[in-house]
Structure formats: structure tokens, C-alpha cells
Amino acid sequence: MKRLFLLMIIAIGIAACTSQKPNTGTVTQTPINATTSVNENLAQGKVVFENNCGKCHGLPALEKYDDEKWKSIVDWMAPKAKLTSQQADLVYLYVSTSN
Structure with missing residues (x-):
């Protein structure tokens, strides 16, 4: 539970510090x-x-991957998938708590 709470706090901090570009074509x-x-x-x-x-x-x-590897995968693939930083944070939160 501490791990999940820490990940949420980190995700909130990252989302608050980055610019949000609109992502057309996705939900x-x-x-x-x-x-x-x-x-x-x-x-x-x-x-x-x-x-x-x-x-x-x-x-x-x-x-298949640990949290560190998922972080590098999300960081590498998010621009290719045209994800906003917020969406990338949500994906990382999902994959890191589900592995």
C-alpha cells in the first residue's frame, strides 16, 4: 500500500510540473x-x-518487467504513442502496480 501511495504522489508531482499538450484522437x-x-x-x-x-x-x-524497466518502456514509447505526460503517468501507475 505504501508503494502505491508513493507512486501516486510521484505521478501527481510529475503531472503538476509538466506542460500538458492536448492529445487529439484519444480519449x-x-x-x-x-x-x-x-x-x-x-x-x-x-x-x-x-x-x-x-x-x-x-x-x-x-x-514480464519490473518497475524500473516499465519506467524506461513508458518513457520511450509515450512520445511514439502521442501520450500526454498525464496519460504516460497513468500507464506507468497501471503497469507498475499490476506486475
Whole structure:
């Protein structure tokens, strides 16, 4: 539970410090914030992961990679998938808590 809370705090900090560019062609996501429940953020991360990552290639098993590797994968692939930093944070939150 501490790990999940720490990840949410980090995600909130990253989202607050980065510029948000509109992402046309994808579903608008609710920002990660303290009023959004962890389950809602995880559900949103799953939707972005499946809809954006899965449209170009097969989705890997979540347990295939550890948190550090998922971070590098999300950082590398998010620009290719045209994800906002908020969407990338949601995806990372989802994959890192699901592995």
C-alpha cells in the first residue's frame, strides 16, 4: 500500500510540473490528483495502455518487467504513442502496480 501511495504522489508531482499538450484522437483522461481514487487512476491507466499501446503491437504480460524497466518502456514509447505526460503517468501507475 505504501508503494502505491508513493507512486501516486510521484505521478501527481510529475503531472503538476509538466506542460500538458492536448492529445487529439484519444480519449481525454481525468488528471491524476488526490481526489481521484487509486482504482479510478488504475482503470484509466489500463484503458490508455490497452487502447494506445495495443493498437500498434501486442501487449506484453505485465509481470514480464519490473518497475524500473516499465519506467524506461513508458518513457520511450509515450512520445511514439502521442501520450500526454498525464496519460504516460497513468500507464506507468497501471503497469507498475499490476506486475
